[in-house]
Amino acid sequence: MYRILRAALRLGKVGETPPRTKRDPSSASPSGFHHSLSIRHVDAGSCNGCELELNALNGPHYGLEQAGFRFTASPRHADVLTVSGPVTRHMVAALQDCHNAMPEPRKVIAIGDCAGCGGVFQGSYAVMGGVAEVLPVDLQVPGCPPDPDALLRGLLQVSGERIER
Structure with missing residues (x-):
């Protein structure tokens, strides 16, 4: 046990640094977000592929919390609604x-x-269609399922950040 702990302390933090961002001056508004976002996720009837990729953002490789985002259980505390x-x-x-x-x-x-x-469920009697049929959509992240990098870029775009690599 102590051998594993010593090895973990010696190795340190493993993972990539989050992308550097700059505030986009064109998106600055009195009602805009200030980088920190609370996310409420709703699964509207998916196969759970998108949820797996969304949950991967919470891991140490992507560092969602370090980028200023967090998931919340209550929509009353949320800034962004993600729907899959x-x-x-x-x-x-x-x-x-x-x-x-x-x-x-x-x-x-x-x-x-x-x-x-x-998607593949289009035309089913139980499916109304995409999210835009029910709610106004600000951003769509394409893919089946989209990779976590695309999801993180979408969150940064919604928050008004410009990504630099």
């Missing part, structure tokens, strides 16, 4: 209630192809 999967008929009211409970300013991010247009 096509919107099923049973989730329409719950999704609208969650969106209405969020304080202004609020942003909506559609994660994945299913949230954008319905």
Whole structure:
């Protein structure tokens, strides 16, 4: 046990540094976000592929907390609503209630192809379509599922940050 602890202390922090960002002056507004965002995620009927990639952001490799973002359980504390999967008929009211409970300013991010247009579930009797059919979408992150880098870039874009590499 002590051997493993000594090796971990000697090795130090492993992972990549988060991308450097600069405040985008064109997005500065009195009602804008100031880099720190609380995220509320809703699965509207997906296959859970997008959730796996979203959960990967919490790991040490991507460092979501170091970038100033965190997940919250209550929509009343959230700044950004992320939605994955096509919107099923049973989730329409719950999704609208969650969106209405969020304080202004609020942003909506559609994660994945299913949230954008319905994906492989498009045309099913139980599916209403993409998130834009129910809520105003500010950003869509394409992919099936999108990789965590694309999700982090989308969050940075919504927060008004410019990414430098």
